[in-house]
Amino acid sequence: MPTPWRPPFVYAVCQHGAEAVLKRELAVRAPQLRPAFSRPGFVTFKLDAPCADPEKFSLPSVFARTSGFSLGSVKGQRLHDLAAEVWQLPEVQTFLASVELAGLHVWQRDERTPGDRGFEPGPTLLAAEAEQVIRELSPIESLRPAAAAGRSTPRNRWVLDVALIEPNHWFVGCHRTTSRVASWPGGVPDLELPEHAVSRAYLKMAEAMSWASLPMSRGERVVELGCAPGGASQALLDAGLEVIGVDPAEVDESVLADPRFTHVRSRSVETSRKVFRHVQWLAADMNVPPNFTLDAVEAVVKHPGISIRGMLLTLKLPDLALVDELPKFVERVRSWGYLDVRLRQLAFNRQELCLAALRSRSQRRVLRDAGARRRSTNKPALTPSAAPLSAAPAPADQPESPT
Ligand SMILES: C[S@@+](CC[C@H](N)C(=O)[O-])C[C@H]1O[C@@H](n2cnc3c(N)ncnc32)[C@H](O)[C@@H]1O
Incomplete structure (x- = not known):
């Protein structure tokens, strides 16, 4: 033996x-x-x-x-x-x-x-x-x-x-x-910053979508808090979503020119709650401490008449000692009714983390393109087909190790 x-x-x-x-x-x-x-x-x-x-x-x-x-x-x-x-x-x-x-x-x-x-x-x-x-x-x-x-x-x-x-x-x-x-x-997912991207936040969002497997469908709406100049919103647009970007700062003209993008030029607290009606997904990438991001998100998801299915939030870690607070951040999001909460420092994150949340784990999208994925040194730009969105909500993905 x-x-x-x-x-x-x-x-x-x-x-x-x-x-x-x-x-x-x-x-x-x-x-x-x-x-x-x-x-x-x-x-x-x-x-x-x-x-x-x-x-x-x-x-x-x-x-x-x-x-x-x-x-x-x-x-x-x-x-x-x-x-x-x-x-x-x-x-x-x-x-x-x-x-x-x-x-x-x-x-x-x-x-x-x-x-x-x-x-x-x-x-x-x-x-x-x-x-x-x-x-x-x-x-x-x-x-x-x-x-x-x-x-x-x-x-x-x-x-x-x-x-x-x-x-x-x-x-x-x-x-x-x-x-x-x-x-x-x-x-590291096989992604390269496409030429039209206005910021490297494009890569962060493309990776977040690929990792988190939220069951996003083409034509659904997402609000991004802290969208300027617009790279992450471009990744969401390229994946077939309609995007409402909230940010007091200027958004790049090329993003503004997309008919599926709307800029709400204000800070998150000043933004009318009407903006979030008929919106399925929420993203946030504000250069503020994590508790501020979570305050801003809580004020949206707990508001009557708003029904956000899932979230992709960037939590900045200006001080790495904040790592001790991570369980509290997760508990806070769970207390809003999002029971599937995961954290990961994405390959394309800087000193920050990505938090992905869904109401339940069974909502995660099935990976359909595993066999089709290719790696090379000459990496193709991310296209909607490289970050596929399901036409309809799909059954649960295979179990992943919890983070
Ligand atoms: C890291 S940048 C966002 C990059 C952006 N996601 C992209 O894809 O290009 C952070 C942004 O957060 C915005 N911001 C900071 N506080 C905010 C607030 N309270 N409400 C909305 N946006 C805010 C800033 O104006 C800034 O444009």
Whole structure:
């Protein structure tokens, strides 16, 4: 009988600068983990006892973009040698003897924080080159064809992870595709800022829609509090929604020119409640503390005659100590009747989080395009078909790990 595979180390990928807050969060939510190796954007932890049931393990973290088990690391100067060593690592061989491997994710550790000097997380040429060679040398035939690169791995399968910590230092791990985000290499969706976008908030909103899977349908209405200059509203418009943007600041002319966009030029508190009638969805992206955003949202959703089905809220974290308040924020939103509340630091968020809320978990949209998703270094712009909206509310998505 082979010895059961019981991995003793866990890894997590996060935003540059979020390592301390990630460790602080896990010290409370997963005290069986002890921080080990750490680099900006990448942290490993030792479990107090090797994991007895790797299939069931999930990291309860808002700040982890993706996570899994550590299988070791390789160092070297030549790409081909590094790729060969990946497959020779003893932990990788034990892993391969214990599970059926269905996918390979290769990505490069973030260089900087998102939005800093034009940097955005996502595929890089070096990661694509490394992936090609790792595939060529794979002992698993189904991983070898180049065409397999970038294919989305079906749900609930094992994926081998190779994170390029440095060009000459690769970390090797593995994870189960138990959620939508677990099928994105490095936890980053395949998005690129389209040319017409007036701000990078476009990416945040596109990612939020993809992650949260709210059952939004074409032609439905959304109000965005804090919409100027209009990037996030453009992502909502591109996905087929009608958008009412509330903001005292100027909205870009190109957004104003869209007949499905209406600008209400006022602060949220001064905005007539009539604006929110016949509106199904609420988004907020105001540069104010989280409690102010929640006050503004509460004043809308609790108003008689207004029926908001779900929300995507950006909560700014000017002070990372606010992480201790997160359970209170979630409880507050739940107290308004939204029982499915999730928090995630999106890959395209800066020092902020995304809160997604629905009245019940059973409302989440089914993922229909998993097989159709493609990754490449030449990323296509997000189009309505890349962020599909259902024509009608769909049944519940497969379970995702709670955050
Ligand atoms: C981060 S920017 C929003 C970016 C925008 N979502 C986009 O996609 O381009 C924050 C915005 O919040 C707006 N804001 C701040 N306080 C507000 C309030 N009380 N009501 C409405 N908007 C507010 C600011 O005027 C500013 O335009």
